[in-house]
Amino acid sequence: MAADRRIVIENCAIATVDANDTEYASGHVVLAGHRIESLGAGRAPEGLENVVRRIDASGHLVTPGLINTHHHFYQWITRGLATDHNLFDWLVALYPVWARIDEPMVRAAAQGSLAMMARGGVTTAMDHHYVFPHGSGDLSGAIIGAARDMGVRFTLARGSMDRGEKDGGLPPDFAVETLDGALAATEETVRKHHDSSFDAMTQVAVAPCSPFSVSTELLRDGAQLARRLGVRLHTHGSETVEEEKFCHESFGMGPTDYFESTGWLGEDVWMAHCVHMNDSDIAAFARSRTGVAHCPSSNARLAAGIARVPDMLAAGVPVGLGVDGTASNESGELHTELRNALLINRLGAHKERALNARQALRLGTYGGAQVLGRASETGSLEPGKLADLVLWKLDTLAHASIADPVTALVFGAAAPVTASFVNGRQIVEDGRLLTADEDAIARATRDEAQRLARIAAQG
Numbered sequence: 001m002a003a004d005r006r007i008v009i010e011n012c013a014i015a016t017v018d019a020n021d022t023e024y025a026s027g028h029v030v031l032a033g034h035r036i037e038s039l040g041a042g043r044a045p046e047g048l049e050n051v052v053r054r055i056d057a058s059g060h061l062v063t064p065g066l067i068n069t070h071h072h073f074y075q076w077i078t079r080g081l082a083t084d085h086n087l088f089d090w091l092v093a094l095y096p097v098w099a100r101i102d103e104p105m106v107r108a109a110a111q112g113s114l115a116m117m118a119r120g121g122v123t124t125a126m127d128h129h130y131v132f133p134h135g136s137g138d139l140s141g142a143i144i145g146a147a148r149d150m151g152v153r154f155t156l157a158r159g160s161m162d163r164g165e166k167d168g169g170l171p172p173d174f175a176v177e178t179l180d181g182a183l184a185a186t187e188e189t190v191r192k193h194h195d196s197s198f199d200a201m202t203q204v205a206v207a208p209c210s211p212f213s214v215s216t217e218l219l220r221d222g223a224q225l226a227r228r229l230g231v232r233l234h235t236h237g238s239e240t241v242e243e244e245k246f247c248h249e250s251f252g253m254g255p256t257d258y259f260e261s262t263g264w265l266g267e268d269v270w271m272a273h274c275v276h277m278n279d280s281d282i283a284a285f286a287r288s289r290t291g292v293a294h295c296p297s298s299n300a301r302l303a304a305g306i307a308r309v310p311d312m313l314a315a316g317v318p319v320g321l322g323v324d325g326t327a328s329n330e331s332g333e334l335h336t337e338l339r340n341a342l343l344i345n346r347l348g349a350h351k352e353r354a355l356n357a358r359q360a361l362r363l364g365t366y367g368g369a370q371v372l373g374r375a376s377e378t379g380s381l382e383p384g385k386l387a388d389l390v391l392w393k394l395d396t397l398a399h400a401s402i403a404d405p406v407t408a409l410v411f412g413a414a415a416p417v418t419a420s421f422v423n424g425r426q427i428v429e430d431g432r433l434l435t436a437d438e439d440a441i442a443r444a445t446r447d448e449a450q451r452l453a454r455i456a457a458q459g
């Protein structure tokens with residue numbers, strides 16, 4: 001949208017998620033082009049010029065768009081498998097299937113993953129993709145293209161694995177890369193697709209898969225590559241007791257010390273899960289400003305444990321929310337993770353004071369922007385920031401009797417999205433995507449899931 005064209009949203013509750021948690025019981029937001037121009041209590045100022053649209057948002061809460069900080073899009077076509085396994089057994093069951101993915105499968109799976117999140121209020125998505133079978137096509141290009149076509153702001157965490165079966169790893173050898181091959185392909189992806197500008201729609205991070213699927217050299221050289229290119233670093237960390245045991249047996253130290261020894265703590269790093277962290281691990285993350293992608297549903301699905309999110313927040317660790325891959329969180333939605341994060345953390349050590357509704361909303365918005373390195377651009381509603389925001393409908397049966405809108409959004413049923421804007425462009429209306437055909441995506445993902453199952457069954 002041209003910079004001088006305005007959209008006015010009025011008569012809505014607003015949770016800005018700014019540094020002071022400013023909220024308005026009834027207020028307005030003015031978008032100008034792809035940025036937020038102004039917001040506040042009451043009606044929008046009189047006399048605004050070039051207003052192309054005026055939305056009466058009575059009965060709605062407006063929040064920053066949700067930000068997903070950990071996902072594996074390709075898993076959209078392997079949902080509902082190995083449903084009663086822990087992480088290691090689940091990986092052993094699924095790697096032979098995942099090793100057969102190709103470009104059309106990954107494109108369809110990316111569309112399915114993105115569509116499910118976008119229609120539930122996600123405006124910034126990420127995909128940690130680390131399975132690049134030999135001869136499988138331009139998987140990174142397919143994923144980035146799907147996000148661009150859907151109009152969602154996006155970070156591709158270009159993953160990698162160089163520890164296949166012959167090196168004692170879990171994936172088949174034809175599904176892993178060499179050390180040099182992974183580094184070269186990652187650098188090429190950054191150079192081709194990463195945009196460092198304020199309003200970038202596509203960014204790329206360097207993202208070796210996990211301590212037990214990559215060599216120490218790939219971690220160390222990957223960190224150096226990311227810093228040379230000026231991009232962020234992402235991986236899985238401290239997910240399970242088995243990983244902790246593996247690190248002690250292989251490296252003589254726990255995961256956090258191992259990450260530190262390979263250059264993987266820092267304000268340019270974020271890690272998924274971080275479930276098994278002791279006090280000194282949390283202190284090291286806080287000291288180095290290393291971020292965390294908290295994935296409560298996936299951790300429950302794989303019986304991994306409960307991350308110590310309240311302790312991390314108290315220590316000053318940046319924490320965002322993640323769907324994680326949909327082979328370990330079949331719902332694929334992020335707005336339901338606000339509620340799950342709150343409830344699961346209350347089952348942990350902190351009981352009823354673990355997290356409140358506003359902290360949960362902050363995890364899914366500003367916290368996510370922090371860990372993706374985009375907190376100055378998105379994650380809160382403030383003048384000058386990008387126009388990434390969601391109108392949640394809270395005046396129907398599901399929510400109307402709950403007085404506080406943030407409580408309704410977090411504690412209540414998954415709220416319908418009346419409108420979602422990314423970069424000032426509306427991508428969702430009344431719960432349906434404006435930028436893609438959901439039914440066509442559903443058919444394509446079913447067909448590609450069936451094709452993958454057939455190929456995998458042939459072995």
Ligand SMILES: [Zn+2]
Nearest residue numbers: 236272324325
């Ligand atoms: Zn993951």
